[in-house]
Amino acid sequence: MNADSDAQEVDLGSLVDDDLVAQMHDDLYDGLAAEILEGTEILLERGWGPDKVLNDALVEGMRIVGIDFRDGILFVPEVLLAANAMKGGMGILRPLLAETGAERMGTVVIGTVKGDIHDIGKNLVGMMLEGAGFEVIDLGINNPVEAYLEALEEHKPDILGMSALLTTTMPYMKVVIGALEEKGLRNDQIVLVGGAPLNEEFGKAVGADAYCRDAAVAAETAQALVLARRAAAATAS
Amino acid sequence: MQPLPQLLDEEHVFEAERPEVLILACGAIAREVLAVIELNGWTHVTVRCLPGKLHSTPAKIAPAVDAKLRELKGDYERIFVAYADCGTAGELDKVLDVHGVERLPGAHCYGFFAGNDAWQIMHDAEPATFYLTDFLARHFDSLVVKSLKLDRHPELKPLIFGNYKRLVYLAQTDNPDLVERARKAADYLGVTFEQRRTGYGELLPSLERFANA
Numbered sequence: 001m002n003a004d005s006d007a008q009e010v011d012l013g014s015l016v017d018d019d020l021v022a023q024m025h026d027d028l029y030d031g032l033a034a035e036i037l038e039g040t041e042i043l044l045e046r047g048w049g050p051d052k053v054l055n056d057a058l059v060e061g062m063r064i065v066g067i068d069f070r071d072g073i074l075f076v077p078e079v080l081l082a083a084n085a086m087k088g089g090m091g092i093l094r095p096l097l098a099e100t101g102a103e104r105m106g107t108v109v110i111g112t113v114k115g116d117i118h119d120i121g122k123n124l125v126g127m128m129l130e131g132a133g134f135e136v137i138d139l140g141i142n143n144p145v146e147a148y149l150e151a152l153e154e155h156k157p158d159i160l161g162m163s164a165l166l167t168t169t170m171p172y173m174k175v176v177i178g179a180l181e182e183k184g185l186r187n188d189q190i191v192l193v194g195g196a197p198l199n200e201e202f203g204k205a206v207g208a209d210a211y212c213r214d215a216a217v218a219a220e221t222a223q224a225l226v227l228a229r230r231a232a233a234a235t236a237s
Numbered sequence: 238m239q240p241l242p243q244l245l246d247e248e249h250v251f252e253a254e255r256p257e258v259l260i261l262a263c264g265a266i267a268r269e270v271l272a273v274i275e276l277n278g279w280t281h282v283t284v285r286c287l288p289g290k291l292h293s294t295p296a297k298i299a300p301a302v303d304a305k306l307r308e309l310k311g312d313y314e315r316i317f318v319a320y321a322d323c324g325t326a327g328e329l330d331k332v333l334d335v336h337g338v339e340r341l342p343g344a345h346c347y348g349f350f351a352g353n354d355a356w357q358i359m360h361d362a363e364p365a366t367f368y369l370t371d372f373l374a375r376h377f378d379s380l381v382v383k384s385l386k387l388d389r390h391p392e393l394k395p396l397i398f399g400n401y402k403r404l405v406y407l408a409q410t411d412n413p414d415l416v417e418r419a420r421k422a423a424d425y426l427g428v429t430f431e432q433r434r435t436g437y438g439e440l441l442p443s444l445e446r447f448a449n450a
Contacts, residue, residue: 077385196295202326
């Protein structure tokens with residue numbers, strides 16, 4: 001698979017479901033937005049539920065992209081092209097998912113910290129969280145502690161996610177977590193942190209619940225921690 | 238100064254007349270390091286440059302420096318690493334602690350050229366700033382446009398650079414060609430353009446302290 005190679009014409013409608021989904025994984029990998037739109041529509045026409053299309057075709061495809069990005073096989077441009085293609089499919093699925101009234105996994109407030117305007121990673125995480133069933137409140141970039149506090153007050157999320165790309169801005173995560181502790185709000189939500197220069201050690205040092213090395217891990221971690229928290233709450237009550 | 242070889246992709250050695258000490262430098266600041274050496278007339282300082290393109294992949298810097306320091310251990314009386322933290326988030330410092338070697342002050346080349354405190358003030362005033370040095374102005378096309386595949390996928394430009402508002406060219410030299418390149422880079426990104434003449438900034442005293450010790 002190569003985003004820059006000439007893609008062979010494939011009649012998506014002629015493929016059986018499994019082959020079509022596999023082809024969509026390839027097309028997502030190659031950042032072929034039109035093909036992802038077409039594949040999404042075909043699966044829906046065949047009676048697939050929007051959640052199944054989302055999980056089996058799009059989220060799984062992006063998970064593969066994420067693995068190859070982590071392993072240095074794909075780079076930022078290819079990941080962005082894939083994300084752009086997935087965004088198209090999500091555009092079709094989002095209203096259908098809303099219609100089904102399926103219960104959300106939870107709510108996430110996410111934003112890049114003050115002084116930092118980088119949002120590629122954050123946007124990927126937002127997309128994967130949405131794919132994992134979360135409602136995502138995206139605060140955008142360059143967020144001071146007040147913006148986080150205001151959003152937490154308004155949305156009462158299960159998770160706060162903070163992102164930074166710069167080594168000069170990542171310490172601001174500690175400022176936000178410190179403010180939560182000071183106000184007695186730290187345990188009201190799970191705190192996840194991520195960004196290229198971060199690591200697990202940093203996540204622990206700033207007092208986050210977890211460091212997420214990529215978007216797929218962020219989605220998996222978010223699900224696991226929310227479920228664990230709910231189980232603990234149920235046991236306690 | 239002699240014409241320099243390709244510093245973006247390749248490693249190079251600039252051997253001193255009587256090599257005693259070594260500066261292991263980022264290829265992206267090789268010209269400036271060599272200029273400081275020439276300015277001071279040092280004949281005992283060898284410069285070895287790692288590829289300048291490592292600037293775009295910070296995770297590779299610490300392992301590359303570590304490998305080079307291991308290779309060159311014992312070949313020189315002293316070694317200095319002409320990198321700042323450069324996005325390694327402390328990983329480079331861990332390597333340097335093991336080898337007992339010092340580096341340039343601050344977080345990145347923008348900082349030590351502009352002066353780390355001055356850079357922080359400038360950045361706090363407008364975080365949505367894209368910075369160029371002489372090297373980055375010279376190689377903007379290959380290091381930014383081509384490496385991010387924007388030449389083939391212009392639709393990615395707003396996704397990658399949509400949040401930037403200004404470009405500040407931190408100029409080490411007075412070079413009208415580089416000013417023009419930097420201005421074109423700002424136009425390409427669709428942001429305002431500013432130029433600040435920094436000279437060699439904190440690079441000069443840092444290298445002087447090392448070479449004259």
